Amino acid sequence: MKVIGVTGLQGSGKSIFFDTAMEKGALVVSMGDIIREKAAERGEDTGTTARTLREEFGQYIVAELTVQKIKDLFEEDSNIKTVLIDGIRSPYEIELFKENFDDFISVSIYASPQTRFKRISLRGREDDTTNFDEFMVRENRELGFGIGDVVSTTDYLIENECSLEEFKEKVAEFIEKEMD
Template sequence: MKIFGISGLPGSGKSLVSELAVEKGAIIVSMGDIIREEAKKRGEDSKTTATNLRKEHGKYIVAELTIAKIKGIIEDGFNNTIIVEGIRSPFEVNLFKENFKDFIILSIFANPNLRFKRLQNRKREDDSQNYEEFVNRDQMELNFGIGTVIALSDKIIINEGSLEDYKNKINEFLEEKM
């Protein structure tokens, strides 16, 4: 079994990595989904919940909840690749590395203007449709430490070309790592 993480700023293209990996038999555990589920329980927006969870339970809480979920999947007998989507801080990376042997990080990069256009088209609940809000969200992510995670990744894929080119890069990575 292999476990690796995907990181990148909103709209960079993390979800396509996940989709292609699922086609190859992987399971995705999304840290963002864990935050969105908790936000729904609390009646808050995702940004507020992400910040509050860390204030209430420490920098590691989302990673701890994710690790518990992964361990449950493993205990249930899953023996293929598990991908953690949405790692945002070096603290989270360290915790994953402490819990899972050979854990690696793949980061996806795309420039801000391209990412903003993608978010406008995607229209997920927590996607910014206003550029100022988008910039503020990026800053919040950077404050969590995502820049360090991206800079120290085991592999970075640049997603600024064609969709076909990006899919080829992802598939090369997955063939090597899965």
């Protein structure tokens, strides 16, 4: 089973990457979904759950739960060929995944801040902003979590300064190559 960790800053194209990979038969495990599941079990909001899980079990508990979820999925269905991980935020998480999965690679999706801000301004998600200063505050918060270190150390970098169709083609080629 190939496990691919995907990272990138807001608006870089991660959702398009995941959608295209799923069309090719890959499964996606979201670290954010794991926090949401735990929050529902505890009757808490996600922010509280993320904080208390880390306080109770250590900083990398979400990555550890992700490892277990992927192993459980493979146990349930040994025909699974490719699993993608969404939500990687630190270099340690990358190391943890490498230690647990022999066939693990990491991929970063890159687009310039200007391109990403333009995309975010147009996509209309509830937590998106159309104010560049607010965009940069969120950007700096993500970089403070260590995502910049992750982006700079991934095995592969896919640039997304192109049209949607061109990016989908790049992703499809990459996924097909990695799934073989």
